Amino acid sequence: MRNRNPVLTGLLLLVTGGAIGYGIGLGIDSLNSGILDWAGSVPSAFALLFAVTSFFLGVYGYRGITRGLVYQVLGTLIGGFIVTGIRVAMGLEPFGAFFFTEPAWVFGALVGDVSFLFGVGVVSDWVKWARGIDTPEHHEDEPGWGKYLGVSLDHKVIGIQYTVTALVLISVGGLFALIFRTELAASQLQFLTTTFRLFNQNGPQLYNSLMSLHGMIMIVSILLGISGIMNYVVPLLLGAADMAFPRMNAFAYWVSVPASVLLLMSLVLGGFDTGWTGYPPLSARAPVGVQMFFLGVFTAGWSSILGSLNIIATVIRMRAKGMTAMRLPIFVWASVATSIIALTATQLIGLSFQLVMFQRLLGMGFFDAAKGGNPVLFQHLFWFYSHPAVYVFILPGLGVISELLPVFVRKPLFGYRWVAMSSMGIALVGFLVWAHHMFTSGMNEYLRVPFMYSTLLVAVPTGVKFFSWVATIWGGKITTPTPMLFVLGGIVVFLLGGLTGPPNATVSTDLHLHDTYFIVGHFHDTIFGGFVFPFFAALYYWYPKAVGRRMNEFWGKVHFWMMTPSFFVLTFGMMRVGLLGMRRRIADYDPALGFDLSHLVMTIAGYLIGLSVLIFIINFFRSMKHGEKAEGNLWNSRSPEWQVPSPMPAHNYAVPFVVVGEPYDYGLPGSKYVEFVHDPEHDFHPESTAHPKMKAH
């Protein structure tokens, strides 16, 4: 057989598999309903599942992720048919508008979810343990890129899996944004019109689905993105050989894959029009897509919960000698703070979505006022996670800023203790602010003022971080390679997000700003400043550590200088139209409002951001082969991971290090953070990347 390009084969199979799936779906749908509906949900659902599975079949063969996806498809069908069979036995209507009935889709999706995990093989070690069979502590990964598409227990491989999945989801979520942004470029409906039809939805309905999914897919991609950076970097910063629970680490990554498939399924199965928040009573009436959305979020939540459990355990149990609490890198502090929130609060969004699921499936009246339920209760449960969640998104990013800034200004980090504690402060205050999302939703009025003050209190620990950054930059010898550009951009953008926050937190102004585009502008400022910019900074910064080559500097700068101004134009535009009365989440607006030009400019800016991210992605993959070699301490950092050659060897440090000084004493002569302790049992050659197998445990 000739040497084929796996990606081309994959794309070929993607088209073929998609077409076959579409045909099967169309056949089933027409047999079931008696009409040939080209834009129906069932053909699209089959096409989606078959296309994704076939793509990986072509790229990777029938193993790893491909087997997982095949199991997921089969599991979904089997689960669906089981419920359908039970319905037949009970004398209920066996099929619904989307071929399966809603309970059948939900149960099928759940079975598919679990089947994926068995198919991909991430639970096989646990099954062996349950049967009393011991498994080796370290699995050897196959060389090359193959290990990234199957189960690996290496935290570095998992970190890269997370990061690449996050980039894929960012692209999907961004694409959705561009589609509905295009519709908004002018008033009136242009292409998402009422006669337009796709996935069993008309244009405005599709707009709602895309808008809702843009939110949740981006949230999941952010959760995966921070997990990627934390997974890759935290054990290296601690001097650990791996995470505390490598199998659970792999599990936490792999549950996010069926979760992403479910989120996409929600789009094709009729979509949903609730926004990412899924408030009942609207979500109690939305099409079946909302159930896939709930299940997808629920599954992705487990990724977040178990991942953060692992981070906390790793930081507590696996630090190098001498790494006391006040000598931990700031990024580790930020990771712990974010993990505390993700570990606990995530359960509440899972619970709130489950309750709506059961309300739809069994008629349980939690949020149904006709049965004595309380819709506002949902909002309390939902925001108890979903507000702290934004601190989950930004804390690692703010940690990255504090981690990288001293490297590029060659000065100690100002106020280490305060910065370390400010992350914990934000995490803890973050638990007390949720109801500021509900000032207009009819909750008890006496709750408004305490929640207003607790929200404003968040500005204090966040302000500590800003003072530290400014004081660190002050008088430093600044160099501006790409990671530093993104750090500085992140600081400025996050400042803008921070300053636009208090008007929303203050009850009197929020009553006017609530549900306007101003909120959208504020939110994108905080998330770009707190996550997107630092995420890119972290990728440019640690990329050489993972690959041994650096990303192209010129295209990195193009990325930055294209994205940053466009982003300002976009969010200033959002805030402008918001203040003038533009509502959020709507497909159309009155031409008499005079927003056409603003929206057109915003749309162009949105496309420029998309283009800049495309440049980044091309640079990211191209540099793996063609980037300039960078195997040494490229950024002249004091951090331990840069003291060994890149790319990082499989089991991390051949020689353990001991912490002997402060982490950020840049520019202080004679100061040292870590010292590698020569262990006579090992023969240490710093140049060799080949690493003898770890001592058997």
Next chain:
Amino acid sequence: MIHTHEKQSMLSQGILIFIYLAVLTGLEFFVAISFNSVPLLLVVALIKAVLVVYYYMHVYQLNADGGEDENSYEYKSGTNRLGLWLFLISDAFVFAGLMVVRVNLLGLTRPHLNQTLGLAVTAVLLISSFFMNRGETLMKNGDRKGFLNNTLITFLMGLGFLIGVVFVEWRLAAHEGLTPSSGTAGAVFYMMTGMHAFHVLTGLIFLGVVLVNGRRGLYDEKHYPVEAAAVYWHFVDVVWIFFYPALYLIGTALLA
């Protein structure tokens, strides 16, 4: 190896704690029917929970870090123990959320339920915790047979609890008109007991695995999995310590 009198004291401590728990449960029931004071019920439940968390779940063992050698079984068990407790903290938020739902929707009312059956299943679960503790202690003392017998009793009692709730209590309630869709009382009752029953089921699977592997002698040296199963089982018990008064004792019963 632990001395004989120490073994004895650990076993008798388990019995003593169980007597406390039984007395407190009786007190709880008495408080409910005579004063129906919510703060008092909360205090009793908290005392019961603290007793279980400290004496049966050995929360203090989190301090025992397992020594210096990071590759030793003791050190790794310490890490696993931390991981399990972190998981339980996370899981507790689900149950706390359900409590919030219950308080918000039902306030000082409760579903109309069969009190005898409620007390019976509660007793079964508490007694099963006692046998679990006994089984775990015997395992650590190297008495495999005692461990297996006590764990089997725990397993059977857990199964009894599950059957009592899902197949008896649910049917009785539905028979009296309390169904998932009958109103908020039904919704809260089935959701809370259902979520708890799901955890009982996973606990039973865990116990079953430990039983089968225990028979093969897998835990004679490395018995952390037994401890983990026991801690998880007690956690399910702690949840019920709060759910029982919340569903059966607080406030006035709503007739369906």
